[in-house]
Every structure is written in structure tokens, then in C-alpha cells.
Amino acid sequence: MGTLTVDLGERSYPIIIGRGLLSQAGSHLKKCGIRTGSPHLIITDSNTAPLYLEKLQSALESEGFQIVTAIVPAGEQSKSLAVYEEMMTRAITGGLDRKSAVIALGGGVVGDLAGFVSATYMRGTYFVQVPTTILAHDSSVGGKVAVNHPLAKNMIGAFHQPVLVLYDVDTLQTLPDREVSAGLSEMVKHGLIWDESFAHWCRDHAAELLALQPEALEYGLEKGCAVKAEVVSRDERENDLRAILNLGHTIGHAIEAIAGYGEFLHGEAIAIGMVGSAKLGVRLGADPSLETETVSMLKALRLPTVLPGHLSTDDIMSAMSHDKKFTEGQMNFVVPKAIGSVEFVRGISSDMVRDIVDELKKGEA
């Protein structure tokens, strides 16, 4: 079992990573100041509930906690204002007060939704993340919470830090293969932006990671979370540094948007986006091995690196133009200089970006 700390002054919190943690949840919540006097709400989804809800709920109840639950349909659609309103109703009928906690049991969808409920129910309650996907090593740390607007993803949200991230790696054993790879995409991203040797470790241990070997998972999640925690500690509100966490996301979000959410998992779309970023890096002067290495890492993790030809370059460009980082023919991008190091570059011409999107359809340079 390992413990990291997200260092944010009085809002600091631990990330506890290990096996068998669900059954110890009660004592961990107590250590974080959550009390048994108020009811607490677990929000989970329809895939996660049958697997882990009873275990978490009974672990908490056996320590004297009063628990109410809400199960939302699995999938991105649950990050909506409609589901958010239902959760508010559940919180009220369940008697939650300002000392209550909202507990997210699930992946990034449940984490983002429950976090926004926690941020805004009675102007803020305690928030606990119990991530059950690999991707959620990214989403559960850092306090960005949100739901989607029909016109744009993550448009409605807040910064609301959890008081605890309790990461039971045993829960990951039931993840579908595609979700495993998609989660590892954000893991290798944390290597690519911050830690060259960790990026290489991800590639060298791809087989163990894909096989959900617990020691490899624990190590990889700890390293990934550590990078995220470090970046967030230095720039909680994304004034500057935190933007590097968006490596691959500008192109990735555009792919997700135009392919129709669902064709690509988030981690898959940003894998292609990270190849695009590497291509940009090379154009802006990095060694060409940057691109080939990036591609080989992602392939080792069974992630896509080529953009399917049926997605139109025009559509991708226009989806990116809705991105806040785009202004008047100029774009801002997180660009790698080498494996493990990135910079934020402003004023990249949209013509260059268009070239790169076209190139992404051709695969290997």
C-alpha cells in the first residue's frame, strides 16, 4: 500500500493506493474527518454497482456510517444536468447535510458527476473518490469536476478537491480490455509530460500492465498519480503549468466530438492526439525519434495511433476551432520537446495543424 499527498495547504489530501482497500474504507474515511452523524451518499454506475457497491457500502456501515446510494446508467450520458438534478433530489431525500460526504465509486464519469454534486449541494460537501478504472488515476486527482452541456463537454463544473482518494487496485481486475488500454493512455501521458524513465517503464512493462498484474498496476498508478499530484499542487486552477496535462487532448477532444462519443474511448482518442503532438514537436525541432518512440509506447499498450480515414480533416479542424485554445488562425498546443518534457506553444498556424491531422491518417511517418 502506498500513500501520496496532493499538497494544497489546508486542502491537501491523501491518495491511498493498494489492494483490499474497499473493505477498510470506514477507517480511512474517519481518518479524513468524515463523521458518522450525517448520512453519506455513494454515487456509482450500473456496471460498477453489481461488482463493488455492496462491498463498499457494508464496509462503511459496519463502521457506523449511514449510507444512501444512487446508481446512474454507465456511460458518458450520465454526465448531464438531468442526472445531476436527480442526484440532488437523492441527496435531499436522503437527508444529506453540510457535514455529509458524496462518495464516487467508479470511473471518471461517476467521479466527475459526483464531484460536481458534492461541489454544489448546499454549496459544498465532503468529497471522496473511490476510483475503479485505470483512467481514473487521472480524473480522481486534482479536483476538476464537471458535467457536459449538449453543446460542449465538461462545460459546467467546478474545482472541488476530494478529501481522500481511495484506490483499491483489486477492483481493476474486472475492467474490459479496451478500458484497460484507454486508462494506460493517460498513464503514459504522465510519463511523456514529466518523467522520461516512467514513460519507458510503461512501455517495458506493457505486458504486465495489460494483464493487470497487481504489482505493476500499483507501481504505475502510483507514479501516474504522483505526476498528476505534483502538477496540480503547483497550479491548482490551471493558470499555466497545469495545461501540460492536456497533452494530446486538443486533437483528442476533436476526434471524440466528431466521431460521436462512443466510437473512441477518451484514452484512445488522446493516444492519437499524442501522436499528433509528437509530430508537431518534431516539426518544431525535436528529434524525429520522439515520434517513433511515442508511437511504439502507445502500440505496446494496444492503443490506436492512426486516425481512421473516414473522419474528415475539415470536421476535425472545425471541432478544434470551438476549443478555447484557438484564436484567429492561430492555435496553442502542448508540444513535447523530448520524451518526458513538454512546453506550451502559442500561435501555431492552423495550416500546420491541418497538415498534421492529414498525416495522422497515414500512420507511420
Place this chain on the structure above:
Amino acid sequence: MGTLTVDLGERSYPIIIGRGLLSQAGSHLKKCGIRTGSPHLIITDSNTAPLYLEKLQSALESEGFQIVTAIVPAGEQSKSLAVYEEMMTRAITGGLDRKSAVIALGGGVVGDLAGFVSATYMRGTYFVQVPTTILAHDSSVGGKVAVNHPLAKNMIGAFHQPVLVLYDVDTLQTLPDREVSAGLSEMVKHGLIWDESFAHWCRDHAAELLALQPEALEYGLEKGCAVKAEVVSRDERENDLRAILNLGHTIGHAIEAIAGYGEFLHGEAIAIGMVGSAKLGVRLGADPSLETETVSMLKALRLPTVLPGHLSTDDIMSAMSHDKKFTEGQMNFVVPKAIGSVEFVRGISSDMVRDIVDELKKGEA
């Protein structure tokens, strides 16, 4: 023109109170760091828009600001998630980004709604309050923003401080008489909890205040805002002290809830609530003049001090039992000790409270 400061470290902001301020809005926004590069959204209501929207909008546009607007139906019903979602759509279609401001032009309804939009659009934008009611001297200061849930008022919200409160007292001239009195109810509340001589000043200048005499208004609003600012500066998140701002509100909210929102204006309901609090104070040992003085102040401001007989005591008691301050036959109340000084008392028996609600129907003690 007077300027106060709400002192909250890096989130400190000015409250500017004076005449003719709408037409100077552009330069005040600029001084607060709001830039012309991004579009800004004015949210106002159907009563306020025809009176003041064009004036504010053209003042801002003449200083180079790009403005989009949204007009919501006047009334508490606009503090709903449905209207909130419409405002989010407007913000997106208007192209707002993270450097944009949401500007509330109106009373507390518009302020609370626009504030919650600002708190959560892209996880937070600049927020400017341009209050146009007397009540809003209370609601525009302190950063509590919220919308209502069908089951409970102000249940969904955040703490989100404005960067500027720009209070043009000229706008108050068009307020209906009942709204004037209702707003003065919160003004005298600020005297009752904090400043004996200001409470007496309110009574002694009731005629000028009711006649909207500008000098009296400016002085009263400045004093009222100063009390609010002081309390909020000491306890932004309502850990303890800030609760005193709820004088009269436990009973007042119950009256509003059971009478059907609309029969009483907020300020009217809390006027009756403050008489109830004074009665409680006397029962707990304060001098009986506390009650008679409170009643005379409220009457001078043409506020109700008696509970209409058709409102059932049982209903009021049960509405209060939904209040967070109520647990197991015991209630917590802000109780005056004397004019200008209150304390937070826990564990008042619900039998005593019931007696007082009954007494409130009888008028003068």
C-alpha cells in the same frame, strides 16, 4: 460615492455605492481587471431590462466591451436549474471563455442565478454584481450564489465572490413600495445584529428611506453593506460567525415556504421572523424593550410584524424541521441579546418555539 472593501485576501473586492454609476460601468470593470478581449454576459430580468439594460450595455460597449445579454422572467421561479441551463446555453453560444465576466443586473434573484452561472461556467468566470434592489445590498455581497431545488430553496449553489459590486442608487427610484420596505428589512437586520446606533438610525430615518431620498439611501446601504462585508470577511464559508446573518430567517423561511412563495416577500417574512427572534431573546433573559423596540423599527419601515392567523403553527413547525438547524426536538437559533448584539443558541426546545409562533399571531405582546 463611497467605496467599501470586502477583505478576503486575494479574493478581496470593492463595493462602490453612488449615483450615476451605470454610465461609468466600463471604467470600473477595467479597474477590476476585466478585459475587452472576451465577450461578457449580462443577465437581467424582465422588469429590470426595460429600465436599465440599455444604459448599462451601451456604457460598456462604448468602452470597447463586447456584450451578450439574457433576460429571464422576473421572480423567484427563475432561480431554477431549467433557467440555469438556458443561461449556460447562452454563455456557450455567446462565445464566453474563462476570461469572460457574468454580470448580474437586478435584484437578489438575478444575482443568485447569475452568480451560480459564473461559478460553474467553465469552472468559474469573473462575476460582477450590479444590484438594483435595496434587498440586494445584502445578497450582492458575500459570494453566496444558488438556485432552488423544487424540494428546497438555495439547495444548489456555491461560494463565488464577485470581483466588483457596482451599486447605482439611482436605479432604486423605480422600485415598487413593497420591494422598498422588504429591502429595508435586511438593512435593519444588519443594525440589529451588529450596530445598535445604525438600527436606531434606520428607524429615525424611515421616512427618508421609504421616500427613496438619495442621501439617506446611500448612507443606509453603505452601513448595511459594511456590516455584511465585515461579517463575511471574518467567516467567508459560514463556519460560525456568518450564521448571525440569518437572524429571523429560520422562522422567515418557514413562513415563505408554507405561505407559498409570493404571498410574502422575503424581507417581509424575515421581519416577522425577527419579531419571533426578539421574543425568544426576551424569554432567554433579554430586556422586554428588545421586543417592543424591534417591532417599532419594523413598523416604521412599513413591515409586517404579525403572523396572519390562517398560517397553521403545525405547518410552520414542520417546515422548520426540514431546516438544517433543527435536530431531534431541539433547535438552534440566532437570538438577540439587545439591539445590535446577537448570539447563536443551540438546543432551544421546540415547545418554546411553538409557543412563540403562536404568539406571533397575536401581535403586540
